[in-house]
Amino acid sequence: MRLRHGNVFRRATAVLAALLTGSALTGPAPAAAEPVDPYPIVTATVWAHSPTTAEYQPGWGYTVNSTDGAVTIQRTGVGAYRVILAEAATIGGITHVVPYGGGPTICTVAGSYPVLNGTDHIILVRCFGAGGAAVDSRFVATFTNVRQISQGRLAYFSIDQAVPTGVRTLPASLRYDSTGGTISYERLSVGRYRYYKNPNPASENGPIFPMVHVTAYGTSAVHCQADWPDGGEVYCTNAAGQPVDARFAVTYGSRVDLVGRATGTRFASGTLYRDWISGGSIGGDSYNSTLPGYGGASGTVLGTGRYQMTFQGTGTSYGTAFVNAHRGMFASDPHGYCVLAGWSPVGTAESIRVNCYTYLGVPTNLNARISFTTWPVT
Structure with missing residues (x-):
């Protein structure tokens, strides 16, 4: 994927009123400054693309912090990472993580919290190989504490x-x-x-x-x-x-995206069903914000457990994707997990590629729930 640099969700700069002093001052006193919200709404997506680097700041585009603060990723051990969202200390919210790169890897959230008496938010991530041992891995993480939406x-x-x-x-x-x-x-x-x-x-x-x-x-x-x-x-x-x-x-x-936004972005989400594979296609259900209603997606089988889902009208060189395997209707259906293999625009559409595995890392066809969202870019 190509990284695109730019400022996103630029926070408006507060106007500092001049403090006027002196016994000869006349006229009305200046208005008091509006208090700063100590627990702001924060949305963030992170593409951690350098799994063995001790510390780095990924470029904007696939990594975005709505506070416009920096995003820093630190490797603290094998398969152990600290994501620092600068100026994003807040309360509540939810964090998700999924491995990126296509191999059989599991990643978990080991912690997500604001720094005590600080201004940053910390996300701790752990990644493991198919056998359960810690491994270095790329990953995608999201955070949001959105609490109001205009639709959906x-x-x-x-x-x-x-x-x-x-x-x-x-x-x-x-x-x-x-x-x-x-x-x-x-x-x-x-x-x-x-x-x-x-x-x-x-x-x-x-x-x-x-x-x-x-x-x-x-x-x-x-x-x-x-x-x-x-x-x-x-x-x-x-x-x-x-x-x-x-x-x-x-x-x-x-009718909301990965981080809870209902407007201002193009987003889509859908599910591909392993029982609906026919030739090189796989069927499913979806919702697409760029269309008046249901649909707007197509699925392609690239190999055993390897799918591509294409969402019409969402194509962009920035944004983020997510995937989970989900259970089928029958107890006999295989179970496992899916990872992101990549995503990229194809004309006006966006294609997300995923790989799915049974436990211990054997490729297999699973039901896959896939989402994609863009970011408004200035």
């Missing part, structure tokens, strides 16, 4: 207990739902969870295919995947495919 439905949460007692309602700091409802979850069995949220508003039902992405949280080689978009179940396993209890984060969206 947005919900996100991270669970705080891998083994809760009964149905647990998450504290407000760990969840958000644009319908105003709470979010709760329960553990059904080892590594299997169900979450509960308000139903979609009537305006979001019908031919609007929802987006669902899930990321395992922790420092061990664990992968989590969701079932069907509105099924509300999450399954977590270790690198060998054995169920394990784990923390995780989920983002659910309808």
Whole structure:
């Protein structure tokens, strides 16, 4: 992919009122400066493209911090990374990560938090090979704490207990739902969870295919995947495919992009179904913000477990993509994980390439949920 440099979401510069002093001063006093929001809305996407470099700042284009602060990536050990979002200290929000490059790799979020008494936000990432050992890897990460949207439905949460007692309602700091409802979850069995949220508003039902992405949280080689978009179940396993209890984060969206924005960008999301492979094509469902409704996507089979999804009208030399494998309708369907192999514009469309694997890294055809979003660039 080509990096494109530029300023994105330039924050307006505050006007500093002059402080006037002196006993002869006449006229009205200057207005007080408007207080700065200590917990701003922050959105960020990160393409970590240099896995063995000790410290670097990736160029703008595929890596963007809405505060316009720098993004720094530090390698703290084999497969261990610290992402620093400058001037992005805030509360709440959700972080996701997915490996990039095409090989059988699992990445998790080991931590996501504002620096205590500081101005930066930190994301900790861990990456593992097919057998579960730590490995250096490229990855894509996203962060958002968007809490208001002009259209659609947005919900996100991270669970705080891998083994809760009964149905647990998450504290407000760990969840958000644009319908105003709470979010709760329960553990059904080892590594299997169900979450509960308000139903979609009537305006979001019908031919609007929802987006669902899930990321395992922790420092061990664990992968989590969701079932069907509105099924509300999450399954977590270790690198060998054995169920394990784990923390995780989920983002659910309808007519919103990867970081919760509903306007100002071009975005699309869809699912490719392994049962809908015919020749070199694979069918699925999708939503595209550039079209009046449902559709606008096509799937191509590039090899076993290798797909390309093309979203019409979203082609750009900047932006970011994401992928998760998801469960099928039948217990006998193979399970595993998918990674990003790359994305690029093709005319006015954007093509996202993904590779999917069973556990222990064997290529296989899986259901793949793929999303792409652009960034407004000045």
